[in-house]
Amino acid sequence: MTTDTAAKTPEAGKATGNVKHMNMIEAINSALDNMLERDDDVILLGEDIGYFGGVFRCTAGLQEKYGKTRVFDTPISECGIIGVAVGMGAYGLRPVPEIQFADYIYPGLDQLVSEAARLRYRSAAEFIAPMTVRSPFGGGIFGGQTHSQSPESIFTHVSGLKTVIPSTPYDAKGLLISCIEDNDPVIFFEPKRIYNGPFDGFYDKPAKSWKGFDEAQVPEDYYKIPLGKARTVTEGDALTILAYGTMVHVVESVTRAKGVNAEILDLRTLVPLDIEAIEASVEKTGRCLIVHEATRTSGFGAELSAMVQERCFYHLEAPIERVTGFDTPYPHSLEWAYFPGPVRIGEAIDKLLSE
Known part of the structure; x- marks a missing residue:
């Protein structure tokens, strides 16, 4: 880690x-x-x-x-x-x-x-x-x-x-x-x-x-982490991956297994959002992948995609990709298929890097 x-x-x-x-x-x-x-x-x-x-x-x-x-x-x-x-x-x-x-x-x-x-x-x-x-x-x-x-x-x-x-x-x-x-x-x-x-x-x-x-x-004692500050999990220049919560660990394991030099940002706070850190990373890498567990339609990834498009359009070298949960009721018996996992995340990475 x-x-x-x-x-x-x-x-x-x-x-x-x-x-x-x-x-x-x-x-x-x-x-x-x-x-x-x-x-x-x-x-x-x-x-x-x-x-x-x-x-x-x-x-x-x-x-x-x-x-x-x-x-x-x-x-x-x-x-x-x-x-x-x-x-x-x-x-x-x-x-x-x-x-x-x-x-x-x-x-x-x-x-x-x-x-x-x-x-x-x-x-x-x-x-x-x-x-x-x-x-x-x-x-x-x-x-x-x-x-x-x-x-x-x-x-x-x-x-x-x-x-x-x-x-x-x-x-x-x-x-x-x-x-x-x-x-x-x-x-x-x-x-x-x-x-x-x-x-x-x-x-x-x-x-x-x-x-x-x-x-x-x-x-054990008191300390604070300020709201609105993303954490750079790994630095890289191949692509930027935006994630939060559990998905931070999933995307890190996928990029490590694939040997991809990705810059992973753990957003930490969605509101307030560290848009400056996102901008700086996407401008550096030119590619952006967004991963979250929630359903795709109207998920927070849609807002992230819009903001990246608005602010980083001239730096993008490929369309923004999203890997999310599916637009279905939560499937108890197919829980692990519902989550963004190594297959879907790996395919999105490969698509971004090939364009």
Whole structure:
């Protein structure tokens, strides 16, 4: 795994103290622990996050440490969870609601779109909604149609919301802390397929843990990674590949296996987007491949493609390519065929390099 020196030295809030090997679950737990300790206004709420510690254990031990008034369970009501968080934020708290799976966020969509995203604007900044909605998203655990969706493009469409998706334990902690301290509402999607370890793209050979990965060496203390800054995973000049979340690891494994000198950008945050880094890379390579797990039509890759075309047209040496999920309901029995994998990504790379 490539070591990203820039990512190890955040622009603000640089960490001090011990560094510990963590998977993504542990890194998220560490971020929440740090923020609960630093800021009495930080409140965690959601289904089963208290005594049980969350269905994926991201909040394990936090209720015992900080009490039931700061880490508490809610009824099974996503609209209620998010609505309460909007009120908490307007009151002056910094709530971190968890939606147990991204597929269940839709009942709370009106609260996010009509209330949280607009509160600062409609109140002339008298009120804000400094809330971070955490939710596992994407497939990879055979969760079926109601536990595997990737709805990120819905939220990138809404002015006033920020959308963040980490791909490593190190980034997960630093980005989550930045989200919690941000004064605007943030959707923080956690790619559950890589909670415990990244897949290398060849599905019969998954990495069972984050052991041995530089990005799993996480400071135990507070640090921040600024929103809106992409991470250069690998440098290259043959083509630019834009990805986020699980797909970062898949595309890296494919390019490594093919011996392609690709420049891979991990977007980290979709809104705000590091368009400057994208421009600089595409202008250098002249070719662009976009990879994401969500369905193709109106996926975030379409917006990326439009922006690259608008800003880099005279530098492009080949049409922009996209490799995505298919425009179908999530296929439980064909999960691995649905994901962008080595065959489809490899074909797209070959097509780009031949033009």
